[in-house]
Structures are given as C-alpha cells and as structure tokens.
Amino acid sequence: MKIKLKAVVLSLCTLGLVACNESNDSKNDSETSQELTPNTISLKKIGAFNTGIFGKSAAEIPAYDAKSKRAFIVNAEQGTLDVLDLSDPTHPKKINEIKVDNIALGAEGNSVAVQNGIVAIAIQAAKKTDTGYVGFYQANDLKYISHVDVGALPDMLTFTPDGKTVLVANEAEPSNDYQIDPEGSISIIDIQDLNRPSVKTVDFKAFNGQEQQLRNQGIRIFGPNATAAQDFEPEYITVSKDGKTAWAALQENNAFAKIDIAEAKVTAIYPLGFKDHGAVGNRMDVSDADGSNGAGAINIQTWSNVRGLYMPDAIASYEVNGKTYIISANEGDARAWGEDDEDYFKGNAQKGFVEEWRVKHLVHKAGFDRRLGDDLPAHLRLLAKGAELNPSNFAYCGAKEADAGDCREDFNLGRLNITWTEGYQKNSDGTPKLNARDNLVYDHLYSYGSRSVSIWTENAKQNGLDLVWDSGDHFEQHIAKNHPEIFNFNHEEAGLDNRSDNKGPEPEGVTVGKIGEKTFAFIGLERVGGVMVYDVSTPTKPIFVQYINSREFKADTNAIEAGLAGDLGPEGLVFITAKDSPNGQPLLVVGNEVSGSTAIYQVTLK
Numbered sequence: 001m002k003i004k005l006k007a008v009v010l011s012l013c014t015l016g017l018v019a020c021n022e023s024n025d026s027k028n029d030s031e032t033s034q035e036l037t038p039n040t041i042s043l044k045k046i047g048a049f050n051t052g053i054f055g056k057s058a059a060e061i062p063a064y065d066a067k068s069k070r071a072f073i074v075n076a077e078q079g080t081l082d083v084l085d086l087s088d089p090t091h092p093k094k095i096n097e098i099k100v101d102n103i104a105l106g107a108e109g110n111s112v113a114v115q116n117g118i119v120a121i122a123i124q125a126a127k128k129t130d131t132g133y134v135g136f137y138q139a140n141d142l143k144y145i146s147h148v149d150v151g152a153l154p155d156m157l158t159f160t161p162d163g164k165t166v167l168v169a170n171e172a173e174p175s176n177d178y179q180i181d182p183e184g185s186i187s188i189i190d191i192q193d194l195n196r197p198s199v200k201t202v203d204f205k206a207f208n209g210q211e212q213q214l215r216n217q218g219i220r221i222f223g224p225n226a227t228a229a230q231d232f233e234p235e236y237i238t239v240s241k242d243g244k245t246a247w248a249a250l251q252e253n254n255a256f257a258k259i260d261i262a263e264a265k266v267t268a269i270y271p272l273g274f275k276d277h278g279a280v281g282n283r284m285d286v287s288d289a290d291g292s293n294g295a296g297a298i299n300i301q302t303w304s305n306v307r308g309l310y311m312p313d314a315i316a317s318y319e320v321n322g323k324t325y326i327i328s329a330n331e332g333d334a335r336a337w338g339e340d341d342e343d344y345f346k347g348n349a350q351k352g353f354v355e356e357w358r359v360k361h362l363v364h365k366a367g368f369d370r371r372l373g374d375d376l377p378a379h380l381r382l383l384a385k386g387a388e389l390n391p392s393n394f395a396y397c398g399a400k401e402a403d404a405g406d407c408r409e410d411f412n413l414g415r416l417n418i419t420w421t422e423g424y425q426k427n428s429d430g431t432p433k434l435n436a437r438d439n440l441v442y443d444h445l446y447s448y449g450s451r452s453v454s455i456w457t458e459n460a461k462q463n464g465l466d467l468v469w470d471s472g473d474h475f476e477q478h479i480a481k482n483h484p485e486i487f488n489f490n491h492e493e494a495g496l497d498n499r500s501d502n503k504g505p506e507p508e509g510v511t512v513g514k515i516g517e518k519t520f521a522f523i524g525l526e527r528v529g530g531v532m533v534y535d536v537s538t539p540t541k542p543i544f545v546q547y548i549n550s551r552e553f554k555a556d557t558n559a560i561e562a563g564l565a566g567d568l569g570p571e572g573l574v575f576i577t578a579k580d581s582p583n584g585q586p587l588l589v590v591g592n593e594v595s596g597s598t599a600i601y602q603v604t605l606k
Contacts, residue, residue: 042606059593062591064589090600107124119138122156129152129182131151133149170184183203235312271464286306294410307447329509387441388402417447422444469540515603585602
C-alpha cells in the first residue's frame with residue numbers, strides 16, 4: 001500500500017484513518033494535512049437500506065450528520081425524510097422520519113442538507129408553482145426549529161462552509177400546460193439565529209429584455225413567451241471554499257450562473273456550449289435498434305454535425321492552488337410539459353411545450369402533419385410545415401436535397417432524440433430561415449447531455465468558462481468493454497442498448513471527497529446504474545479509478561419490477577470523511593430512486 005504520511009508527529013491521530021478533530025465542519029488546510037494521502041482508492045458495498053418501494057423515488061437525496069451518526073434520505077414517494085441509523089454502516093436501520101406537512105398542507109420534501117447538527121429541508125408547496133419553504137430541524141432529536149418562505153419549487157440546497165448560510169435553488173418549473181411560469185431564483189438564508197432565519201432572494205430580473213443577446217451568446221432561452229427570469233430554472237448549487245461565491249447550474253438553459261453571496265446578486269451567466277460528437281473521443285451510440293432485425297447492439301461511433309448539450313444536473317466544486325474548479329454531471333434534460341395532453345399534439349400550443357422529438361420524425365419528407373395528433377409538438381408546427389437536413393453536412397449518412405435518406409433510418413440517426421429548438425438555419429433576427437419548400441433546414445442536430453462528466457473553471461480574462469477536461473466517451477466505452485451485458489440498460493427495465501437513443505448511461509449525480517492531498521469525484525449513472533470514480537486532483541488530467549455497479553446484472557424486467565435487481569437509479573451521493581465516519585473509514589452513501597434503496601460503500605485506501 002503506497003500512502004504518504006504528511007505529518008509523522010500526527011500519526012497517532014490518524015490510526016484507522018481517523019483525524020483528531022471530531023467536528024462536522026468542512027476541513028481546513030491544517031485538518032487536511034493530518035490525513036493520509038492514498039495512491040488510489042476503491043469502493044466496496046458494505047450495507048444498504050431498502051424501502052421496498054419500487055419506481056416511486058423512495059430514496060433520492062442523502063445527507064449525513066456525524067455527531068448523531070444518522071443519514072437523512074429524501075423519500076419523495078412519502079413526501080418525507082427517512083432517518084437512518086448508520087452507527088453500523090453494514091446494517092443501516094430506519095429509526096424515524098421527518099414529516100413536513102406541519103409547515104404547509106400537502107407540502108413535500110425535495111432535498112436535504114446537514115451541517116453542524118442542523119437538518120435543512122427544501123419543501124415544495126402542494127401546488128408546485130406556489131411559494132415553497134426551507135425547514136430546519138435538529139439532527140439529534142428531529143425537533144422542528146423554524147422555517148422560511150422561499151421561491152417556487154425549491155430543490156437542491158447546501159450550506160456555506162462556515163455553516164452560517166443556506167442556499168437553495170428555486171427551480172420554478174412551469175405548470176404542465178405552461179400557462180403559469182414562475183421566476184427561477186436562489187434564496188440565501190442567514191441561519192445565525194435559527195429561530196429567526198432571514199432570507200435574501202437572488203433573482204434574474206436584471207436579464208429581462210436581454211433575451212436575444214443571451215441567446216446569441218449560446219444561452220438557451222426558449223420557453224413559450226418566457227422572460228429570462230422565468231426561463232432560468234436553477235437546478236443545483238455549489239459554493240466556493242471561501243464561501244463568497246456560488247455557482248448554480250441552469251440545466252435546461254445549458255448554462256451556469258455565478259452568484260456573489262454577500263451581495264445576493266447574479267454577477268454573470270456563462271453558456272456551456274456543446275460537445276462535438278463528430279470528434280474522435282466523443283463517440284456515442286445513437287440507436288437502440290441498430291442491430292440485426294432491429295434489435296439493440298453496441299455501436300459507438302462518431303456522428304458528424306451531431307452535438308451534445310451538456311445541460312448538467314448535479315455540480316460540485318473543489319479548489320486547487322487557490323483556483324475553483326466545477327465538476328458537472330452532464331445529464332441533459334428536455335422540457336416536456338403537457339406531453340400527456342392529447343390537445344397539445346393536436347395543435348393546441350396553449351396546452352404545454354414539448355421540445356424533444358426523434359430525428360426520423362423531424363426530417364420525414366412528407367412533413368410534420370403526418371404526426372399530427374400523435375406526437376407532433378404544437379410549437380414546432382407553428383414554425384414550419386416540415387424540416388430537412390443540410391445535405392452538405394449530412395451526406396455521410398445519405399442526406400440529399402429535400403430527402404434525409406438513410407440518415408433517418410433506425411440504424412443511423414433516426415431513433416436519436418434531439419431538440420427541435422436548436423440547429424436550424426436562422427435569419428439575422430433569430431427567426432427561422434425557411435427554404436423554397438417552406439421547411440426548416442438543420443445544419444446540426446443537438447442531443448441531450450454529453451454522456452460525460454466535465455471540469456470547468458472561470459476565465460476572468462475572457463469573461464467566460466474554460467472547459468478544462470471532459471471524460472469524452474469513456475462511460476460508454478468502459479461499460480461496453482467491461483460490462484457489455486448491461487450496455488445502456490434502463491433503470492426500470494432490462495434490455496441491451498435501451499437508452500442509446502436517449503442519453504446513454506445518463507450521468508446525474510456527482511460529489512467530491514478529499515482524502516489527504518487528493519480529491520476524488522464520484523459520479524452516479526442514473527440509467528445503467530453504478531458509480532464512476534475519478535482522481536481529479538489534477539483537474540486537467542483526471543485519472544479513472546473504478547466503476548462499481550451494485551445492480552443485479554442478470555435480472556430481467558420482471559425481476560426488476562419485483563425489486564429483485566439490487567440498486568437502480570442513483571440520484572444523490574454524499575461522501576463521508578474518515579473523521580466523520582461511524583466506522584473510521586471514508587464512506588460513500590448513494591440514494592437510488594428507482595429501487596428505493598440507500599447503498600453504503602466503503603472507501604479503501606491503496
């Protein structure tokens with residue numbers, strides 16, 4: 001075992017990997033220097049708690065309190081938090097639950113964070129477009145302390161490193177018919193007096209009126225009749241080590257917002273751009289029916305002029321040499337409101353908004369109306385009668401003038417789900433540029449997510465973000481080589497290649513853990529399941545460490561639905577340091593929303 005001792009004089013404190021400081025605060029530099037630095041690590045599942053509730057998000061977001069040795073797990077199916085005793089992490093036990101309906105009738109817990117013995121819960125109102133709440137409870141006895149009003153649909157929340165402030169992302173999704181669209185915001189809650197917390201609201205009103213300018217920069221603003229403030233939907237927040245700056249992922253907008261916490265102000269919005277799937281190293285499998293007789297098959301290749309929108313869900317941050325780096329799990333997420341309303345697909349644009357469509361339907365030479373009443377997005381039909389691929393860009397798969405040819409076949413791009421809102425030719429004012437046949441012409445096709453994890457840092461000179469590193473096609477390539485039997489499986493059903501036409505393995509959750517001088521990233525793959533581990537200590541050159549998957553590979557769809565397939569659908573992850581761990585070893589806790597199970601992994605240093 002190759003491990004460096006940073007301070008021999010402190011070795012007695014680090015026996016069993018336990019540091020002397022028992023605080024649950026984030027480590028400062030002196031505390032970090034007391035820890036052992038491994039050459040690498042490995043994960044092993046040592047325990048689990050299973051709700052026995054399949055497919056209803058009964059185990060989503062985990063949080064941990066070191067002093068009480070308790071885990072707090074969002075159980076969305078019940079609208080509560082399950083409280084688990086982790087004193088023996090090999091046998092987690094549910095000992096209680098926190099209900100939030102005392103705060104508002106019909107209210108439900110969405111997310112949770114814990115620090116210094118305080119449990120903070122993001123709580124949505126019974127009607128998601130109404131004002132939400134953040135509630136505070138004591139971890140040791142679950143006693144209610146206080147709550148505050150925040151924005152609509154509060155979701156992810158986090159403490160600042162000093163524990164004095166809580167930030168919550170108010171996602172503010174629209175109503176299903178898109179007729180009510182609240183403004184997205186971030187609430188900054190001062191909890192120094194927990195009995196009387198105070199709230200400042202960070203909104204996006206200053207960007208109203210700049211929508212076209214922001215679009216020109218690459219920021220997606222596309223909700224029906226939405227202002228920038230309405231269209232921005234904060235998804236996830238991470239805070240810099242000094243507690244001065246927060247970063248919020250605006251997932252649907254494919255952007256990050258930078259927030260000055262003291263000033264409670266958005267100081268910048270940065271577009272994330274796109275991934276070129278025509279480049280070597282960025283290959284992907286785009287079809288679930290590209291094998292013999294229309295069956296699934298592993299077919300990872302380049303696709304020229306197909307681009308992936310990063311659209312991260314979870315983000316995390318860490319510091320190297322005084323510089324903040326942001327890690328993003330690039331899930332991708334389509335807006336699909338009113339998709340269960342027949343009137344929307346019959347042409348009533350007042351009943352929703354759906355941006356996702358298959359390539360084969362988008363560029364059929366018979367036009368859009370052949371899908372009217374089936375799955376034709378009403379807003380797309382308002383733009384044109386049909387669409388074509390630019391033959392100069394898509395000749396490689398058979399596109400010709402006025403005919404997409406083999407490009408729209410299932411063994412090519414036909415099955416791929418893309419957004420129709422991006423990639424077509426436009427006039428100088430941003431309106432669609434129709435050809436002689438009154439059709440849209442697509443120069444590029446944009447798919448959801450990039451099937452990867454990325455590392456970003458701010459470039460002050462250029463007033464933007466630098467993409468420092470991206471995992472490229474490693475997720476799909478690694479699984480194809482080492483676990484081909486579950487390649488692009490779905491989390492609710494078995495089937496090789498099932499998710500290739502969507503977002504592949506679909507990275508959703510990410511957290512980081514620092515062990516000694518090294519930082520490791522843990523990424524949950526929502527669909528196929530499992531956790532990817534990288535050593536990201538050098539942001540420009542991360543090192544792949546491990547892929548571990550605790551689902552039952554051989555389980556068929558019936559076994560999956562019966563809850564006999566292990567852990568499915570990792571949603572949230574939390575890293576527990578050795579000094580805070582109930583067994584003195586670093587742990588990773590993963591909430592699996594589909595299987596309704598919470599998995600406990602032990603981190604072994606090597």
